[in-house]
Amino acid sequence: MSEIENKGRRDFLSIAGKAGLTTLVAQAVGINLGVVDVVRAQTGKRGVEPFRFAIISDAHLYSFDNHKFDQQLIDAVNKVNNMTPKPDFVLFGGDVAQNGTEDQLAKGKEILSKLEMPMKIIPGEHDWYLDMGAAWRGLFGDETWSFDHKGVHFIGMNSILVNDFWTEPGLTDLERMTVMEMLESPIPGPWGVHDKQLEWLAQDVRDLAPDTPVVIFTHSPLWDYYPRWNFQTSDAPEIREILSKFDNVMSYHGHVHQTLYNRIGNMSSVAALSTSWPWPYPPVALAYPETQMNRADPSIATDGQGVQVIDLSGEFEGIVQYKPFEDSLTPFMQDGFKV
């Protein structure tokens, strides 16, 4: 245990030790101090031009008017719009809606349209299982995508696909949705991206050189964290295998509603905070316990929630900064950490 912890600390605390990152750290600190114009690193050897992007995730909007979660998502949008420098774009990590209804999804789209930069989005289980993604697709488009930005290849995939558990017992659409809404539901079993998307992924990265910087974005973590709550993606090993040719892959995900980091092989994995409510850490040891945030105070409706911003350097190293609504980060997490 202490060995893991030490290894974690060494990896994390060597932020300033790496020559290529010094500028980036200075930049991050400068941002905290409100200094806007800081020296930008030169374009890196892989052609990465330093930039930042932000993540908002898990809004879980209800149909009620003026629900507290509406305001929490609006706060997140404002927080991102007010970042200096501004992120180039925003990724939304799924679970816009709580019950997958069209009005909830449309409300989410309306609030997110106030972002002053482009947004890319992938679905969560709460968005999908009322109509099998019909409303979501109508509002947000394709759930499987990739694009290149300043030398980095970004991939988004739908990781919440389960095998059909509803046809045989004759469940209604609402019953199917209700089963999926419950985190600890024993019925649906583990979810994943399934074969079609695996084939798409293999095709998508086939011609990319191994030193291409890759960021992959899914709702659920691409590692086996706590399968009982679907804090996993069943075909993550296949995804990691397809991406194993790359020097360095960053995976960002939603769904767990908490701060979390892991590293497996060439892939580092970072979780997003939610804008709706925090989830307790499941009863398993964390590989990097220092990334666990403080216990949320239930008296404060926005404690344990927030957004995150990632600054990528020319060397394709990232500083991840969680930006909680309240002061819920441990001292270790407060200045961000390197991935």
Next chain:
Amino acid sequence: MRKSISKFGGVLAVPAVLAAIVAAGPSSARAPYTEEELQQQMDSLVESVSLGYDLWHGSKPEMTTNGLACGNCHPDTAASNPQTFPKYMPMFGKVVPFRDMVNWCIETPQLGQALDVNSPEMTAMEAYAFKLHRGLPIEPGLASRQTSSIPVESGKGFPHVPTGLGVDK
């Protein structure tokens, strides 16, 4: 059971009155529970746990006005730590039993109507939470960790068809 009581009565100098009660005990005690009676007790417990499961997952609309259910924030009753109660809770400023905190979470994050603390429903709320925390040491006073471990295997859990449809259609 009976044998050990009379043996202690003989070895220890039990006061006469108490000794008389102990001696009288066996003849007035009821017969051991039959398998059937034990089964009935277990069935009652399962029924209560089962009601608790539904309530934790939103089956009673009065418990929420914003659509939230306990299960939103406490999957598998995680972080409710029933085995650490009674304990001091800052929002009360004193030591409170588990049921007071159940009602606090109904009234605060869920803006709902508190349960009668003596109702079968409150008992059921406890029955489900205690069932999932069975085997953990009882440590009233502090919850030093956010989440206590929950003895359920992946993909299983308390076998019951969920009815937690919530109130948000």
